[in-house]
Amino acid sequence: MNASTKPERTRLSAESWEDAALELIAEQGVGALAVEALARRLGVTKGSFYWHFRTREALLQAALERWEQYGEREVIAQIEAIPDPRVRLPELFRRVAHELQPHRVYAALLKALDHPLVVPVMARVSQRRTEFLTAAFREAGLPPKEALNRARLTYAAYVGFLQLNFTLGLPRMSHEDFDAYVEHMIRTLIPAA
Amino acid sequence: MNASTKPERTRLSAESWEDAALELIAEQGVGALAVEALARRLGVTKGSFYWHFRTREALLQAALERWEQYGEREVIAQIEAIPDPRVRLPELFRRVAHELQPHRVYAALLKALDHPLVVPVMARVSQRRTEFLTAAFREAGLPPKEALNRARLTYAAYVGFLQLNFTLGLPRMSHEDFDAYVEHMIRTLIPAA
DNA sequence: GGCAATCCATACTCAAGCGTATGGTCATCG
DNA sequence: CGATGACCATACGCTTGAGTATGGATTGCC
Known part of the structure; x- marks a missing residue:
C-alpha cells in the first residue's frame, strides 16, 4: 500500500x-x-x-x-446525498475549495493536454462534471440553456483557479481572503434561492 | 526563384x-x-x-x-480607449472571446507552469491583467473587495476556458452557442448598469 | 578588391532515457 | 524438497537532443 x-x-x-x-x-x-x-x-x-x-x-x-475510475466518486457521491438541491451547489463549491488535495492530479493532467493519451480521459471527466453541474443548476431554477452555460462558466472558473493559484503560486491568499473569494463565487454564480 | x-x-x-x-x-x-x-x-x-x-x-x-513586452499591449490599449466605463467590460469580453489567436502562446505557457523560467513571467502577466480587471469592475460600481474577487473569478474563467475549449477540444461549440456563452458570461459577471 | 566580422554547415562528444536480454532469487505448491 | 512461475538485478543497445569545435561562406566596410 x-x-x-x-x-x-x-x-x-x-x-x-x-x-x-x-x-x-x-x-x-x-x-x-x-x-x-x-x-x-x-x-x-x-x-x-x-x-x-x-x-x-x-x-x-x-x-x-x-x-x-477511483478518483472521482467521492465528491459527487457526497454531494448527491444532500437532499435539498439549493444547498447542494454552495456545499459543492465549499467542499471542492477546501479539498484541493485530490485535484493535484487533475491540475497536472490539465498541463498535459497535448499528450494524446491524456486528452480523451480529460474530455470524459470534464464532460461528466459539466453535466453534473448543469443538472444542479437546472435544479436550482435555471432554464436549460442558462444552466448549461452557467455550468461551463463555473467549471472554467474552477479549472482556471487550479492553474492560477495551485500550480502557479499567484498572490497566495490568506485563509480569510480565500473563504471570502469562495463566498463571492457562490453569490455570483449560484442563482438566489 | x-x-x-x-x-x-x-x-x-x-x-x-x-x-x-x-x-x-x-x-x-x-x-x-x-x-x-x-x-x-x-x-x-x-x-x-x-x-x-x-x-x-x-x-x-x-x-x-x-x-x-510586445504581446500584451494591443488589447489593453484598445480597451482603455473606450470612454464609457460601462461599455468597456462587455467590449473587453467580446474582443477577447473573438481574438483567441494571440492567446495561443498564453495557453501554451499555462501548461508549462512547472518550468522555472515560465512561472515569473506568467505571474507578472496574470497579476497585471487581474489588476486591470479589478479597476474595471470598480469603475463599474463594485466596492473594492468585491471588485477584486470578481476580477479573480473572471480571469479564472478566462484561463479555464482557454484550457477546456482551446487546448482540449471539448464539445466544440458552434459560433452561435459560443456567442450565447459569451453573452451569458457578460450578464453573469458584469454588474448591471 | 581585400579584410574583418558576421553568419552558418559539418562533424563530432556526451548524457538521458527507453527498451531488451539474460540470469538470479524467493515463494509456493505438489 | 525440488520445480515452476513470479519478481527483480545487471548489463547492454539504440535513439534523441544538447552542446562544442572548427572551417567555410557571406556581408559590410575601407
Missing part, C-alpha cells in the same frame, strides 16, 4: 506502479514520468518495471484509467 | 529565432522547443543557433521576455 516513502522490501504489483505513477504525476507532471526515476522511487530497478508493463505508455494508460 | 519550396535564404537574427520559438511554443508547447527542430523549421542548422544564443534556456528566456 504505502511504497512511496519507505524503501520497503515488499514485492510490487502493477497497481503499485500505477499508484506511484499518479503520485509522481501529481508532484512533477506527466513529463516527469520516467521509468528509471519511478523505479528509484520504489527502491527497485527497471527490470521490475518491464515485467509488469510492456512500455512506458502502457503505464501511463493504466494509471490514467485507474485515476478516472 | 525557389521561393515556393524553400522559405527564403536571408540571414537570421536573434529576433528571428525568438519569433520562431514563440510560434513553435504556440503550436506544440514549451516542451517541443528543441533547437534542431527550430533550425529545420528556419531552414538552417544548429550552427546558426549557437552563434545567436548560448543555450536553449537562453532562447526560451529571450522569447518569453519578447512575448511579455
Whole structure:
C-alpha cells in the first residue's frame, strides 16, 4: 500500500506502479514520468518495471484509467446525498475549495493536454462534471440553456483557479481572503434561492 | 526563384529565432522547443543557433521576455480607449472571446507552469491583467473587495476556458452557442448598469 | 578588391532515457 | 524438497537532443 516513502522490501504489483505513477504525476507532471526515476522511487530497478508493463505508455494508460475510475466518486457521491438541491451547489463549491488535495492530479493532467493519451480521459471527466453541474443548476431554477452555460462558466472558473493559484503560486491568499473569494463565487454564480 | 519550396535564404537574427520559438511554443508547447527542430523549421542548422544564443534556456528566456513586452499591449490599449466605463467590460469580453489567436502562446505557457523560467513571467502577466480587471469592475460600481474577487473569478474563467475549449477540444461549440456563452458570461459577471 | 566580422554547415562528444536480454532469487505448491 | 512461475538485478543497445569545435561562406566596410 504505502511504497512511496519507505524503501520497503515488499514485492510490487502493477497497481503499485500505477499508484506511484499518479503520485509522481501529481508532484512533477506527466513529463516527469520516467521509468528509471519511478523505479528509484520504489527502491527497485527497471527490470521490475518491464515485467509488469510492456512500455512506458502502457503505464501511463493504466494509471490514467485507474485515476478516472477511483478518483472521482467521492465528491459527487457526497454531494448527491444532500437532499435539498439549493444547498447542494454552495456545499459543492465549499467542499471542492477546501479539498484541493485530490485535484493535484487533475491540475497536472490539465498541463498535459497535448499528450494524446491524456486528452480523451480529460474530455470524459470534464464532460461528466459539466453535466453534473448543469443538472444542479437546472435544479436550482435555471432554464436549460442558462444552466448549461452557467455550468461551463463555473467549471472554467474552477479549472482556471487550479492553474492560477495551485500550480502557479499567484498572490497566495490568506485563509480569510480565500473563504471570502469562495463566498463571492457562490453569490455570483449560484442563482438566489 | 525557389521561393515556393524553400522559405527564403536571408540571414537570421536573434529576433528571428525568438519569433520562431514563440510560434513553435504556440503550436506544440514549451516542451517541443528543441533547437534542431527550430533550425529545420528556419531552414538552417544548429550552427546558426549557437552563434545567436548560448543555450536553449537562453532562447526560451529571450522569447518569453519578447512575448511579455510586445504581446500584451494591443488589447489593453484598445480597451482603455473606450470612454464609457460601462461599455468597456462587455467590449473587453467580446474582443477577447473573438481574438483567441494571440492567446495561443498564453495557453501554451499555462501548461508549462512547472518550468522555472515560465512561472515569473506568467505571474507578472496574470497579476497585471487581474489588476486591470479589478479597476474595471470598480469603475463599474463594485466596492473594492468585491471588485477584486470578481476580477479573480473572471480571469479564472478566462484561463479555464482557454484550457477546456482551446487546448482540449471539448464539445466544440458552434459560433452561435459560443456567442450565447459569451453573452451569458457578460450578464453573469458584469454588474448591471 | 581585400579584410574583418558576421553568419552558418559539418562533424563530432556526451548524457538521458527507453527498451531488451539474460540470469538470479524467493515463494509456493505438489 | 525440488520445480515452476513470479519478481527483480545487471548489463547492454539504440535513439534523441544538447552542446562544442572548427572551417567555410557571406556581408559590410575601407
